[in-house]
Amino acid sequence: MKKKIKLKYSYLKTLRQKILSFFIFLFFIFLLGLSFNKKKKGYQLFIEFNNAYGLKQGSLVNFKGMKIGFVKNVNMQLNTIVILVQINSSHFLIPKNSIIETNQVGLFNDVVIDICPLEQVSDSNFKSMNPFSKDCIKSPFLCANFYIRGYRGLNYDDLVRATTRISQRFDDPRFFKLFYIFLRNGINLSEELLFFINHLSFAIYLFVEWFQLLL
Structure with missing residues (x-):
């Protein structure tokens, strides 16, 4: 009888240790996930346009031809259109001296936001900067929740319209x-x-x- 009690007690103790180890392992994985998400946490920018130009939720945001984010929301104001852009990672830093414009790309003329820097920035500033930090305001990069101005770029509709007008003049x-x-x-x-x-x-x-x- 005593052996059965000891075996049962030993089994319960081992089971408890395994359960405790399992929960510790899950907690460790949870902490790693939080650390990873913190490093990959993105930020948002507000871009003002005179016209939506076909932008919608989910439209891509490209930096030097590489996808770095998407359009999260399109808000119509009285005289302007304000686009809320989600940048996927805080590691994607955008220089303040950049031109932001809408372009039509692809077979179906999808509208995207293209960001092209107008000057080079040193690597030291790039590696040490965080868009959420206070020092970002004085840096050459755009910070989180900045309000910037966008412009209209390549638009096939305007090109077709201009070509049609020229052909009409020749006729x-x-x-x-x-x-x-x-x-x-x-x-x-x-x-x-x-x-x-x-x-x-x-x-x-x-x-x-x-x-x-x-x-």
Whole structure:
């Protein structure tokens, strides 16, 4: 009877140790996950545009052609459109001296936000900077929750519209009439210019001959 009690007690003790070890292991994994998420924690930026230009939730944000985030929200104001952008990681630092514009890419003309820096930044500033720190305000990088201005970039709709307008101008008979008048006047002007140069060269020739006779 005593052996059974001892065996049962030993079994319960071992089971308790295993359960405790399991919970310690889970707690350790949880701490590692928190540390990893903290390092990979992203930040947000507010970008103001005059027009949404087809931007929507989920639209990509590229930095030098590499995806670094996405559009989280599109807010329409009275005179502007404010885009809330989520940058995926705090390691993705964006120089303040950058141009931010919307471009159409791909087969289906998807609209993306392209960020292109206009100057180079030293590696020392890049490695030691955190967009959430107080020192970020004085740094050459954009900080978390900064409000910046965006512009319109490449847009195929505008290109097609401009091409259509140019073709319509060429189809206009008045354009050909004006072009014909301009071409005819240009030919007449060139003939008069050649006539003048011919007479001028002849006058210079006579002057040189007269000057040589005097000498």
